[in-house]
Amino acid sequence: MTALRSGLIALALAGIAMSASAQTIRIKDLVEFDGVRGNDLVGYGLVVGLNGTGDGLRNAPFTEEIMSNILERLGVNVTGEQFRPRNVAAVIVTAALPPFSRSGARIDVTVSAIGDANSLLGGTLVMTPLTAADGEIYAVAQGTIIAGGVSATGDAATVVEGVPTSGVVPAGARVEREVDFDFSSMTQIRLALRDPDFTTASRVEGAINREIGSGVARMLDAGTVLLDISRTGTSSPAHALSAIENVTITPEQRARVVVDQASGTIVMGSNVRISEVAVSQNNLTLRIEEAPLVVQPNPFTEGQTVVVPRTGVALQEDAGPGLALVQGGTTLSDVIAGLNALGVSARDMIDILKSIKAAGALHAEFVVR
Structure with a gap:
């Protein structure tokens, strides 16, 4: 039943892949626009208002340092004072500044504890400048944290669900500086394919030229298509991209098998093919039984009670069906049906696929995660 269920799951996922490959996809979902x-x-900031779940300042001196700096900026002199509250925590704040963000826009931020705080639940992030790789401040974050988990601690036990030391502040940062980028002056824009492929790039080129006009797009390589803005007949690069981003094509997909050994998941693309091959697999079962024997001395004699180890080991090899013939598949459903005919579990199927790939009968890229 396990093998059958695994086969049905794999077939369902394969059906999704086949339907996705058969339908048309918008260009905006296949490429990234240059710039x-x-x-x-x-x-680096500070979270306050925690209910005794913050950093232990003896173990996280950087928390005390940033707290002192914030209080001094607010006019409170704490030099030489000894204070060790448990309602503050040092955190790293991260965010992504979307393209074309303008001053005053709000963006989401993620907050993660870096000390020994137990939970950020109910905390408030104090005003935190956010810098980019150039060292300039582009946004300032502040707000109430929505933690990603919960924890409860008693005298003898602790229960933790999720990750309470990490959370988000929705729309918690305000953009203060815009990224300098003169998009309107561009005369050419490169379209970078997320999955480089010569056939897909050629189809993108052809679809744009048919929709807008001949010579507008030119394929440079498997991952790049060059768009000539002057040939589009539009007034700006923004208008040109809006004219082509909803053009649809059918992307080409490489034959690929992806397996996750930890969960036993197998995902196959619609172009996977297997040549006719014979497969045989047996199951080995190793049983080890411990039956220690206690030996005692005779009555009224000097001696010691001794435990004598006694181990029984048995190795059993279950006879399999012999060589099973997996017919060569011309479609993904044929491949799935042939593999399911082996009647093995998903984890055994991973080993079989590895062996079929090594034998040269699996015609696809094999990815192990």
């Missing part, structure tokens, strides 16, 4: 990109931001 239209976000920027990563990071900051």
Whole structure:
């Protein structure tokens, strides 16, 4: 039943892949436009208002340092004072600045504890500058944290669900500086395919030229198509991209098998093919039984009670069905049916696929995660 259920799951996922490959996809979902990109931001801040779940300041002296700096900026002199509250925590704040973000826009931020705080639940992030790779401040974050988990601690036990030391502040940062980028002056824009492929790039080129006009798009390589803005007949690069981003094509997919050994998951693309091959697999069962024997001395004699180890080991090899013939498949459903005919579990199927690939009968890229 396990093998059958695994086969049905794999077949269902394969059906999704086949339907996805058969339908048309918008160009905007296949490429990245040159220059239209976000920027990563990071900051170091302080969370206050925790219910005794903050950093232990003896173990996290950096928390005490930033707390002192914040209080001094607010006009409170704490030099030489000894204070060790448990309602504050030092955190790293991260965010992504979307492309074309303007001053005053709000963006989401993620907050993660870096000390020994137990939970950020109910805490408030104090004003935290967020900088980019150039060292400039582009946003400032502040707000109430929505933690990603919960924890409860008693005298003898602790229960933790999720990750309470990490959370988010929705729309918690305000953009203070815009990224300098003169998009309107561009005369050419490169379209970068997320999954480089010569056939897909050629189809993108052809679809744009048919929709807008001959010579507008030109394929440079498997991952790049060059768009000539002057040939589009539009008034700006923004208008040109809006005219082509909803053009649809049918992307080409490489034959690929992806397996996850930890969970036993197998995902196959619609182009996977297997040549006719014979497969045999047996199951080995190793049984080890411990039956220690206690030996005692005779009555009224000097001696010691001794435990004598006694181990029984048995190795059993279950006879399999012999060589099973997996017919060569011309479609993904044929491949799934042939593999399911072996009647093995998903984890055994991973080993079989590895062996079929090594034998040269699996015609697909084999990815193990």
